[in-house]
Amino acid sequence: MSRTAFVTGVSGQDGGYLAEQLLGQGVQVHGLFRWPEQLTTFRTRFPDVQPHLGDLTNPTRMAALVAEIGPDEIYNLAGISSVAQSWADPVGTGRVSGLAAAGILHAAYQHKEATGQDVRVVQASSAEIFGNPVNSPQDESTPLAPITPYGAAKAYAHTMAGTFRSRELFAVSVVLYNHESPRRPPQFVTRKITQGAALIARGEQDELRLGNLDARRDWGWAPDYVDAMIRAARHDVAGDYVIATGRSHSVRDFVAAAFTRAGIDDWEKYVVVDPAFVRPVDAVELVGDSGKARRELGWTPTVDFDELVGRMVDADLR
Structure with missing residues (x-):
């Protein structure tokens, strides 16, 4: 039986590469779209992705979608993707990139509790959670010290992944450095x-x-970073991983x-x-130490x- 994945932010840079890699593995991919007009272009490129309309910030809708799809893997890539935009709309950034991530984690936890299905959640975090860090390069033990609304929202989502992991949800936070x-x-x-x-x-x-x-x-190649997400979702143990070139x-x-x-x-x-x-x-x-991902996931930038x-x-x- 093939695996099923639910991807938020599927129409973005990372979402497209992730859909390609998952489809290539025979995974059934479901994608979240906020606006109907996003579907036309995306369907041309990815006709095999099952589209779903919904607002990421609506926890009731997200819980219903997770229950409907029954995904083995959830990749939460959606959010305000620009640091500059986060300064223009710090409240919206907190809602979309922070609180909505908690909603996805809670939906996965509820589905797991209700069905017993092993739902694995990958939260796309960011090096911006470290702000101006106290050590360089940064690794998973570096204290969170965001200095932008974007970084603060991502830090909340990152922390929530760990919180739900403590409740035995397979929740991973991949701390992605700049990838292009x-x-x-x-x-x-x-x-x-x-x-x-x-x-x-x-x-x-x-x-x-x-x-x-x-x-x-610390700039890397986006498809490499998507590969790290999949490796983290399939690993034996859930954890946090810095993904960077060093x-x-x-x-x-x-x-x-x-x-x-x-x-x-x-x-x-x-x-x-x-x-x-x-x-x-x-x-x-910002420069990352991806030693843990290299050791545990067998990941390396190409x-x-x-x-x-x-x-x-x-x-x-x-």
Whole structure:
């Protein structure tokens, strides 16, 4: 009998890659959509995904969906995905990325108690839960100290995964460091950079306006991070896992790599630092120690920084 998975945020970058990997394994995939208009495009790409309409922040609807689908695995990827957006709407961010995750965990727990089915929940957490961390690199023991509404909401969801795990629900929190791909929307700085480099190389744009070039992040390849989620869901024991490459680069490094791939060496004359894009508070450097995931899950990243940037630029040039 094939496994069944329920994926929230299935229409996003990670959701699409996750659906692909699960379908490739013969898993029956159900996806959550908030708006009917999201379905048309998604159905063209993933006709085998079973769609369900619903509001993630409605715990009654989520409990009914979990009971209806009866999933073996739940991957909660939905939420406010932008740190900048979380500053514009901190209350909404808390509701969608924090409280709604608790609703999913509770729905899974209720279904398990009612049916005896082993429901496994993977909560997509974020390195932003560490804020400006006390140690580097960060691992599963690093204290939570979020400094953004996004990080605070994710920290609540991360903590709730551990709380439900103490009640014998198989709940995993994967602490995902920055992970990118050509499917990253243009409002994210990485895609803004690769798209800008491509447009400038083609003579269709004159400059690229960015914020803090010195911020450092640990960037990985999105499909690798989705693979880690599946491994965590299938592991013998539930736990928390930092998913990262262990290497940090600055936004400046990302810009240089993108422009070089696009055939431009003197990138400085095209890039303007705009105070409007500088965040009110920003973590200086986040880099993760994924030793636990490598040891226990057999996970390892497969795409390095330069190749990651290159794949994104190549896609934007096309």
